[in-house]
Amino acid sequence: MSSSRKQQHFKGAEVSCCVKYFLFGFNIIFWLLGASFLGIGLWAWAEKGVLSNMASITDMGGFDPVWLFIVVGGVMFILGFAGCIGALRENTFLLKFFSVFLGLIFFLELTAGILAFVFKDWIKDQLNFFINNNVMAYRDDIDLQNLIDFTQEYWSCCGAHGPNDWNLNIYFNCTDFNPSRERCGVPFSCCVKDPAEDVLNTQCGYDVRLKVELDQQKSIYTKGCVGQFERWLQDNLIIVAGLFVGIALLQIFGICLAQNLVTDVKAVKANW
Template sequence: MTVQDVLSHLWNFFSVFLGIIFFLELTAGVLAFVFKDWIKDQLYFFINNNIRAYRDDIDLQNLIDFTQEYWQCCGAFGADDWNLNIYFNCTDSNASRERCGVPFSCCTKDPAEDVINTQCGYDARQKPEVDQQIVIYTKGCVPQFEKWLQDNLTIVAGIFIGIALLQIFGICLAQNLVSDIEAVRASW
C-alpha cells in the first residue's frame, strides 16, 4: 500500500466521520424539537437532583449558583424546590439556620452592595410571596432558560448553522483532497 493510498483512505475516513457527526447533530436537533416536553422534564429532574446534593459538591454548588445568578432564577420551577435540600427544607425537624431559606444566588442583587450577602436568603420562603419577590427571584430556572432560548433563538440557530457549514466545508475539502490524490496517483 502506497503513501497515496493511506492518505486517500484517511481523508475518506475523515470525510465520512464529519458526515456522521453532521447527521447526528441534525438528528439531535430534530429530536430536541419533537421531544421538547421530555427534555423539559429531564431538565427539571436534573436540576432537582442537583438541588438535593447542593452542599455535597462544591463544583455543583458553584454551577447552581452561577446558573441562578445568570438567569435570575431560583430552583427548577420556583424557590419552593429548595425543600428538596436537607438544609433548606421547611420541616419542623430541620434545625439548620438555612431552614426555609434559599442560597444567596437566589437573592435579588442590590447594585450598591460591593460585598455579597451570603445570608440574604435566610428565612426568605417564610415570608408572603409578595415580600419574597423583593428579596429573592421567584421564577424557576427551567422557565427562565426557555425564555432565554426564545430570546436568543436566532443567535443559537446561527451558531448551529455556522458549525454545520464548517462541517460541510470540511467534507468538501476532504473529498477534494482525495480527488487530487487520486489524480496524482493516476498520472504515475
C-alpha cells in the same frame, strides 16, 4: 512528440496545496482547542482528587460540568489530530476517518435538533428532572455548585419551577428535623442583587422561604429556571439559530475539504 507526452503526464492530477494546508490550518486550531479543553478538564479533576481516586466518579450525585470539557475536548483532540496528520501526510485513511466522524457528529446534531422540536414537552420534563436532580447534589461538587449559581444569577431564577424546589436539598429543606442553618432558605444566587451593596451577602437567602410569597419577591427571584430558559431562547432565537447554523457550516466545510483532498490524493496515485 515524446517530449509533449511527457509534458502532458507531468501536468496530470496533483494535490492542491491550498486545500491541503488550509485543511491543516483548520484542524491545527481544532486540535489546539481540544487539547485546551481536555487539559482544563483533567486539571479540574486533579484539583478535586478524582484522578487519584477514579471510584469517586460514581459517588457524584449530580452532573459534573468537568465531564463536558473532557468529552468535548477529547473528541476535538482526536478529530483535530486525525485531520492534521491526514492533511500533512496525505493519508487517505485519516482523512476519511475525519470526514466520516465529523459527518456522524453533524447527523447526530441534526437528529437531536429535530427530536428536540418534535418532543419539546418531553425535553422540558427532562430539563426539569435534570435541574432538580442537581439541586439535590448542590453541595456535593464545587463545579456543579458554581454552575447552578451562575445559571440562577444569569437567568434571574431560583430552582426548576420556583424557590420551593430547594426543599429537595438536605441543607435547604424545611423539615423540622433539619439542623442546617440554611433550613427554609435558598442559595445566595437566588437573591435579588442590591446595587448599593459592594460586598456579596452570601447569607441573603437564609429563612427567606418562611416568608409569604409577596415578601419573598422583594428579596429573591421567584421564577423557575425552566421558564426563564424558555423565555431566553425565544428572545435570542436568531442568535442561537445563527450559532448552530455557523457550527454546521464549519463542519460541512471541513468535510468538503477532506473529501476534496482524498479525491486529489487518489487521482495522483492512480497516475503512478
